[in-house]
Amino acid sequence: MNAITEKRKTAGVCYAVTDDGIELPVVDLTHPAFQFRASAEELEHIARETLRGFEKTRRLPGFLLRWLARRSILMRGTLQASGSFVSGLTTYLFKLGPENLGSGYAGSMDRRINASLSPLCVRLRLRSMAELLAQSLGPLLASRPTPLHLINIGAGAASDSLNALLLLRKSHPGLLEGRRVSIHALDLEPGGPRFGCRSLESLLESGAPLCGLDVGFAHVPYDWSEPGRLKQLLQTMGANDVVACSSEGGIFEYGSDEHIRSNLAALRAAAPDGTCVVAEFMKDCPTARAVIETGKLALKLRTPAAFQSLVRASGWNVAHLIDTNPLYAVASLSRAVD
Numbered sequence: 001m002n003a004i005t006e007k008r009k010t011a012g013v014c015y016a017v018t019d020d021g022i023e024l025p026v027v028d029l030t031h032p033a034f035q036f037r038a039s040a041e042e043l044e045h046i047a048r049e050t051l052r053g054f055e056k057t058r059r060l061p062g063f064l065l066r067w068l069a070r071r072s073i074l075m076r077g078t079l080q081a082s083g084s085f086v087s088g089l090t091t092y093l094f095k096l097g098p099e100n101l102g103s104g105y106a107g108s109m110d111r112r113i114n115a116s117l118s119p120l121c122v123r124l125r126l127r128s129m130a131e132l133l134a135q136s137l138g139p140l141l142a143s144r145p146t147p148l149h150l151i152n153i154g155a156g157a158a159s160d161s162l163n164a165l166l167l168l169r170k171s172h173p174g175l176l177e178g179r180r181v182s183i184h185a186l187d188l189e190p191g192g193p194r195f196g197c198r199s200l201e202s203l204l205e206s207g208a209p210l211c212g213l214d215v216g217f218a219h220v221p222y223d224w225s226e227p228g229r230l231k232q233l234l235q236t237m238g239a240n241d242v243v244a245c246s247s248e249g250g251i252f253e254y255g256s257d258e259h260i261r262s263n264l265a266a267l268r269a270a271a272p273d274g275t276c277v278v279a280e281f282m283k284d285c286p287t288a289r290a291v292i293e294t295g296k297l298a299l300k301l302r303t304p305a306a307f308q309s310l311v312r313a314s315g316w317n318v319a320h321l322i323d324t325n326p327l328y329a330v331a332s333l334s335r336a337v338d
Contacts, residue, residue: 154250
């Protein structure tokens with residue numbers, strides 16, 4: 001693919017280039033361009049419209065879907081995810097919102113898709129993840145002048161980790177100054193983490209939101225069926241270091257119960273005291289089932305009660321649960337007391 005540069009950049013927004021040569025905005029929840037909010041009534045209306053759209057899509061013949069996919073980067077990414085994972089690039093484009101898609105790679109169909117329920121819920125999910133990470137880290141950072149490690153399982157571009165730093169820098173700038181910060185992007189695929197690294201580099205440039213901070217980004221090839229690698233990584237950290245682990249669109253959506261239990265067990269066994277975990281899961285509800293049926297996605301659905309039972313069995317407690325998103329619930333976890 002030829003390089004596609006963004007010709008109409010938004011003031012104050014940073015940009016980075018994907019492995020495919022597409023220049024994209026770096027999602028920054030502190031910038032007005034990414035300040036999307038929706039009321040319960042608006043979400044209900046969008047959900048009804050999206051479900052009607054699903055019914056129409058299911059009636060379309062395959063050849064027409066393939067023809068439409070050639071005209072839409074988002075439809076192409078969604079069709080390619082059938083029976084598997086939604087790619088990191090497609091998920092990232094969801095997070096941009098319709099207004100922030102560039103004309104060089106996206107058209108009117110992409111903007112309509114990005115205004116529908118699933119992408120909207122992904123954007124709300126990201127905000128909840130980043131806000132819970134920042135809230136959980138605030139007291140720890142205030143009490144410890146030690147390095148900060150952000151572990152991201154199934155990281156992609158690690159947008160939740162980056163945005164937690166952006167939120168902290170805006171609300172409590174002194175907590176990050178003079179502190180070594182490391183983002184550990186655990187992912188089998190390198191493309192998402194490479195884009196995440198370029199995003200961080202853009203955010204650290206002179207005048208950018210994270211300018212002056214000491215932040216590093218490392219891709220760690222990781223298969224969540226082998227949690228021993230996670231334990232090894234944790235053992236390289238200091239006993240008093242500040243550690244937070246998150247997984248957005250990763251293990252808690254696609255992993256089995258056993259994968260989740262074994263990774264949480266590794267964190268419980270090897271992470272420093274005070275380590276927090278922020279996770280999200282797709283709710284077992286009619287709307288989510290319709291999303292999975294239409295896209296033929298390999299997602300796991302869980303009720304809040306089932307999720308809480310799963311994490312308790314892994315030695316963790318749900319400290320806070322956000323359940324206002326039509327498709328996703330987001331939770332912060334704390335280590336259970338023996």
